[in-house]
Amino acid sequence: MASSIELVENTQALETNQNNQSQKKLLLIENDQYLSKSFAIHAANFGHQTTKIRTGEVLSQELKCYLIDHRPNMIVLDVGFADSIQLLIIRDIRALYDGLLVVVSSKNSEQEHIDAFTLGADDYLLKPINSRVLMIRIEALFRRQNSKINQVELASLTVGDVCLQPKSQKCFINGEVVKLTTFEFNLLKALLEHQGKILSRDQLYSSLLRRVYNGVERTLDVRMSQLREKLTQAGMQKNQIETVWGQGYMFNNISS
Structure with missing residues (x-):
């Protein structure tokens, strides 16, 4: 129908x-x-x-x-x-x-x-x-x-060695500020808020890019790769952003 x-x-x-x-x-x-x-x-x-x-x-x-x-x-x-x-x-x-x-x-x-x-x-x-x-x-x-x-907006989001302050839009790793774009910050925030759960590309395209994922576009994958690189270079060791093939992405704390 x-x-x-x-x-x-x-x-x-x-x-x-x-x-x-x-x-x-x-x-x-x-x-x-x-x-x-x-x-x-x-x-x-x-x-x-x-x-x-x-x-x-x-x-x-x-x-x-x-x-x-x-x-x-x-x-x-x-x-x-x-x-x-x-x-x-x-x-x-x-x-x-x-x-x-x-x-x-x-x-x-x-x-x-x-x-x-x-x-x-x-x-x-x-x-x-x-x-x-x-x-x-x-x-x-x-x-x-x-x-x-x-x-949530008043509180800090802390997982492992990553800390986000949503109100000020700041990201810290081991107490040091990491410069992120607005999109990267919102992407990381979404991952932290759903720590240990898979976020599908459909969900991320809808919430962050405000459009339907067409199954081909690589915009999100490229930005996820850039975010990973920034976090790794800043010294993130207790967490990882995992790609779950065919499903999406998941933020994991690997220090415990």
Whole structure:
């Protein structure tokens, strides 16, 4: 089934003083009107922009481009149309998107619940769900995310002999400053934040280069090589950036 994109409601309340930073972009993925109707009920007070996309078993090119170009703050996915195999759409979304993902389902299945979280869901809600409760759950997720982001931005990220200070955009190895470009810093930060986990090229292209990886381009590989060289020349010995062939890259602490 081809995807179809439509703006459901620009729901910024007229009598609030919310600024553009506080207004979130939500993407609803559904094949009926269940989510759209729930959000429409609370449109006046919800205060966020909501867009709907219809999709089939796999992500269309249109949907992939939307995820990268528009960078929604949250995806709410109704898997009422899906069976357990089609739940793999969550994995496909996660290859391009690292934001909040809420799954809504009409299937009261413990296994589906487990599979959804394993594939990358942040929350799992069973239909029918009270529309007001849905809004409250969404705002609670945003609050927890904002708290986590604030803590990360204030804190230093230290793994082995590498230390990053996100707020000042500085990198240290064994206490000495290493000069990195903005892209190199953000690339290293992403690797450190996911230490011991593989980051796919799809994820890195989406989050850092804001485009879909075409399977051929070598831009990321070249920049990764340059980053490795800078870190090695600066004396990094307790960590390594590992290439996992066919999958992506992983930052490992090898001193322990």
